[in-house]
Amino acid sequence: MNLRFVEAFYWVVTFKSVTRAAEKLCLTQSAMSSRVAALEEELGVLLLDRRDRRFRLTVAGIRFAAYAERLLEMQREIRLEMGAVQGQAVSLRLGTIDSVLHAWLVPAVERLRAEHEGLEFQLSVETTPVLLEQARRGTLDLIFAAQPAVADGLRSRPLAPMEMVLVGNAGIHRKTRYRPQDIVELDLLTFQRGSQPHIDLLDMFRQADLEPRRVHTMSSISAMTQLAESGFGVATLPRAAAEKLNAAGRLKVLRFEPALPSLPIHASYRADPGSDVIENVAQAVFAFIEQQQATVRPRGRRPG
Known part of the structure; x- marks a missing residue:
């Protein structure tokens, strides 16, 4: 047969x-x-x-x-x-949101490539709704998104949520503490409409009975970072990504109250009875993330 x-x-x-x-x-x-x-x-x-x-x-x-x-x-x-699987060339279709890409995915992929001989990556960076649909359709093997993919045969696991912060140009934003009323008139930069960071930002202003003047939405963390660095506005970014992209030191993490809700992260993948590759890769990524977390000491919010 x-x-x-x-x-x-x-x-x-x-x-x-x-x-x-x-x-x-x-x-x-x-x-x-x-x-x-x-x-x-x-x-x-x-x-x-x-x-x-x-x-x-x-x-x-x-x-x-x-x-x-x-x-x-x-x-x-x-x-x-x-032993037929050792050294076998395998293609992994990997999908992720931009936040994960800039936070920890690159070193995780480097580790996987070193540990799994013959592993070849096809990487897609998309929004959460697109990733969920592609996982359900089977066009991606493993995704990292802000929501779990739900369908028969799909497995999901919550990962450590990402701390979200507000960042702005260090030369412009000199206050030691910020509240919603301090930024309501500024140009605000956040993720796409309907994304969790976008919803959380608008909810924060609603709870303070405020209406932000302008909220710009985009899918690129790099674009938001560059605009914030230039003084165009204040951006909501994952702290890990903001720190990695702030090589020139022109960005300032604003000490903000109330704190922005963290961004949930979920890994979803489809079990394959004919291969252990996806399961093994997923478990290796989870182990890498746990190891990274163990090496980072808990810290409080730093002053801006």
Whole structure:
């Protein structure tokens, strides 16, 4: 039995879609359909009910779906036992929000590349809604976003939230302490409309019965940093990213009350019965993050 055909059927069942399964395996839809058809011919039964456009398994398809998963798991165990996976070239489709990229993803990727020979990355930097949809569709293997991806077969784990701070030009913003009324008339820079930092910023002003004059939204931390450095306005950024991007020392972290809510971070990935790669990489990233946190002493908010 051709296990590539079994794998194709497994992912069709997982995504309830030939199109999405084809995206997952980087195949054309016709190639995916051909593999399922070849498996049906070999088994001598129909696995998919093709009478209309709705996705349905036949009775035989429902029965074989469990066997397909077991066959792929057995293939994985055999490869592991025989050492066939060592040094094997593997492509990991990784997606992240900009905050994670600038905070800790680069050193994490460097560590992974050193520890996993043959690992090749395809990195996408997107907004949380885009990442969640791509994880659900199977076009990304592992994502780091502000929300967990929810779908059958997806696993999610909350990571340490990111401390959010307000930053501005160090030469302009000289006060030792800031409150909402001190910045309400300034140009404010934050993430895209509807993002958690954008919502939290607006809520902060509403609770103080204030209406900010201008709130600029953008997807690039680098752009916000450069605008804040130039004196254009005050930006909400993750502290870790702000500190890394402040090489010239022109940015100032404002001592602000009330403190901005932290940005939640979640890792989401899809379990693959035919491979341990995604699970192993995810666990390695979690271990790296925990190690990084252990080396950083807890600190209070520093004066601006």
